[in-house]
Amino acid sequence: MTHILHIDASANTTTSISRAASAKLVADLGGTVTYRDLAETPLPQIDGAWADARLTDPDARSAEDAAHLTLSDEIVAEAVAADVIVIGAPIYNFAAPASLKAWMDLIARPRVTFRYTENGPEGLLTGKKAIIAVASGGVPVGSEMDFLSSHLRVFLGFIGITDVEFVAAKDIVPPLAA
Numbered sequence: 001m002t003h004i005l006h007i008d009a010s011a012n013t014t015t016s017i018s019r020a021a022s023a024k025l026v027a028d029l030g031g032t033v034t035y036r037d038l039a040e041t042p043l044p045q046i047d048g049a050w051a052d053a054r055l056t057d058p059d060a061r062s063a064e065d066a067a068h069l070t071l072s073d074e075i076v077a078e079a080v081a082a083d084v085i086v087i088g089a090p091i092y093n094f095a096a097p098a099s100l101k102a103w104m105d106l107i108a109r110p111r112v113t114f115r116y117t118e119n120g121p122e123g124l125l126t127g128k129k130a131i132i133a134v135a136s137g138g139v140p141v142g143s144e145m146d147f148l149s150s151h152l153r154v155f156l157g158f159i160g161i162t163d164v165e166f167v168a169a170k171d172i173v174p175p176l177a178a
C-alpha cells in the first residue's frame with residue numbers, strides 16, 4: 001500500500017486553498033498517511049548547535065549533539081518512510097512560507113539525505129514522488145516570480161526527489177468562502 005507523507009504549510013487553518021487541495025490529492029491517492037501540519041505545530045529554526053551537530057561524525061556525537069538532531073531525525077524518517085510526499089504550499093512573498101523553509105532546513109542532512117561525491121552532490125531520498133499543491137494570489141504558479149516552485153524543485157532534487165509535480169491549488173478545488 002502507498003504510504004503518503006502529507007504536509008501543510010499554510011498559516012491559514014480555516015479557509016486555506018492549499019490545504020483543501022493537498023487534502024484532495026491525498027484522498028484521491030489513497031493509502032496510509034503521516035500528517036505534519038507546519039502551522040499548528042511549527043518547527044524551530046535551526047541554530048549553530050544544530051548545524052555543528054549535523055556535521056559531527058555520528059560516532060563522535062555527544063548526547064547533546066544527538067538531542068539537537070532528534071527532531072531532524074524524525075523529519076527525515078517521515079520522508080524515508082513515504083512513497084509519495086504531498087505538500088500544500090502557499091506562496092508568501094514570492095517564496096515558500098518560513099514554516100516550510102524550516103522543514104527544508106531540518107531534512108537536509110549530509111550523509112543522510114544527500115552526500116557529495118567526486119561527481120558532485122547526490123541525493124539519497126530516491127524512489128519517491130512529490131506533489132506540491134501551490135496556492136497564490138497574483139503570482140501565476142510556475143511563472144518566473146514563483147520562487148516557491150523553482151526553489152522546491154531544486155531542493156527536492158538535491159535530496160534525491162526528482163519526480164516532482166506542481167499543481168495550482170485553485171485548479172483542484174474551488175476557493176472556499178472566506
Ligand SMILES: Cc1cc2nc3c(=O)[nH]c(=O)nc-3n(C[C@H](O)[C@H](O)[C@H](O)COP(=O)(O)O)c2cc1C
Binds near residue numbers: 011095
Ligand atoms: C504573508 C503573505 C504573503 C503573500 N505573498 C504572496 C505573493 O508574494 N504572491 C502571491 O501571488 N500571493 C501572495 N500571498 C497570497 C497567498 O499566496 C494566497 O492568499 C494563497 O491563497 C494562500 O494560500 P492558502 O489559501 O492555502 O492559505 C500572500 C499571502 C500572505 C498571507
